[in-house]
Amino acid sequence: MSRSILCFGEALIDFHSEGNDSHGYPRSFVPFAGGAPANVAVAVARLGGAAAFAGMLGKDVFGDFLLDSLHSAGVDTTGIARTDEANTALAFVSLDGHGERSFTFYRPPSADLLFRPEHFREESLRNAAVFHVCSNSMTDPALAETTRDGMRRASDAGALVSFDLNLRPALWPRGVDPRPLVWPALHLADVVKLSTEELAWLAVDGEDAVLEKLWEGRTRLLVVTDGPGALRWFHPDADGELPAYAVRAVDTTAAGDAFVGGLLHGLASLETSQDRIDHLVTELPRLHATLRFAAACGALTVTRQGSFTAMPDEAEVLAFMENYA
Numbered sequence: 076m077s078r079s080i081l082c083f084g085e086a087l088i089d090f091h092s093e094g095n096d097s098h099g100y101p102r103s104f105v106p107f108a109g110g111a112p113a114n115v116a117v118a119v120a121r122l123g124g125a126a127a128f129a130g131m132l133g134k135d136v137f138g139d140f141l142l143d144s145l146h147s148a149g150v151d152t153t154g155i156a157r158t159d160e161a162n163t164a165l166a167f168v169s170l171d172g173h174g175e176r177s178f179t180f181y182r183p184p185s186a187d188l189l190f191r192p193e194h195f196r197e198e199s200l201r202n203a204a205v206f207h208v209c210s211n212s213m214t215d216p217a218l219a220e221t222t223r224d225g226m227r228r229a230s231d232a233g234a235l236v237s238f239d240l241n242l243r244p245a246l247w248p249r250g251v252d253p254r255p256l257v258w259p260a261l262h263l264a265d266v267v268k269l270s271t272e273e274l275a276w277l278a279v280d281g282e283d284a285v286l287e288k289l290w291e292g293r294t295r296l297l298v299v300t301d302g303p304g305a306l307r308w309f310h311p312d313a314d315g316e317l318p319a320y321a322v323r324a325v326d327t328t329a330a331g332d333a334f335v336g337g338l339l340h341g342l343a344s345l346e347t348s349q350d351r352i353d354h355l356v357t358e359l360p361r362l363h364a365t366l367r368f369a370a371a372c373g374a375l376t377v378t379r380q381g382s383f384t385a386m387p388d389e390a391e392v393l394a395f396m397e398n399y400a
Contacts, residue, residue, distance in 0.1 A: 109382035118336020129154030262292025337372030
């Protein structure tokens with residue numbers, strides 16, 4: 076059995092707005108399967124990689140829909156637990172004329188917040204080539220510790236640990252500064268992905284201070300995306316910049332998740348383990364090809380509506396890269 080990319084955290088229903096009334100309010104909302112780590116798992120599966128998802132779903136119609144959607148996408152769902160103590164999380168997504176999104180979350184309470192360390196399947200952690208999480212599972216103290224527990228256990232089993240900040244301020248308790256709460260997870264990750272805005276948010280003492288603090292932990296590769304702008308990458312001994320792809324955006328909801336899925340799929344294809352990232356940085360053509368592939372995944376995704384439904388397959392990505400001018 077090939078080792079999988081195991082994504083942990085929330086799977087939820089994204090209700091996307093459609094049409095506006097005379098006052099500018101949405102006329103209706105259409106449900107799409109989503110949730111950042113679940114999106115990454117689907118992105119990997121669509122690209123032909125071995126993907127698995129771990130998390131908690133409610134025993135409700137939305138949980139059934141998400142479970143079926145993940146399974147239909149080719150994601151291993153044996154790591155999913157179910158509960159009747161809370162409902163599946165919901166998010167309502169509004170898009171502006173440029174496809175930029177804003178979120179209204181119905182969480183907490185929600186089922187994903189009830190996942191605990193004992194719900195992890197040891198077999199799943201042992202079989203993981205990559206273990207991926209984001210900060211949405213850091214908003215609750217008990218779930219945050221569960222997330223860090225999974226990161227440590229996966230790392231001990233030899234998995235590459237990935238962290239996408241994917242900051243959603245509306246998910247955090249009012250009056251709480253997330254910065255000191257996300258740093259312990261950042262220090263447990265081998266690979267970190269930030270947006271330009273997230274890097275600026277972390278950089279209260281400047282970018283150099285962020286980098287210096289990252290290198291104090293396990294991180295060996297930081298990737299910073301900027302939509303259609305140039306993406307940057309950093310390693311303790313090197314850094315670089317690459318152009319991205321400029322496309323007309325329809326829906327940017329899952330762009331970052333598609334990028335991460337493409338990046339992790341590429342790293343897994345290169346068998347980039349914890350101790351091989353340093354070696355990859357010495358092979359810049361390979362690293363740059365992996366990052367450009369990830370950028371193409373993100374660019375293609377924003378031209379489509381939805382989350383799971385927007386993820387491209389490998390043939391589409393390669394054709395896009397070949398035809399892009």
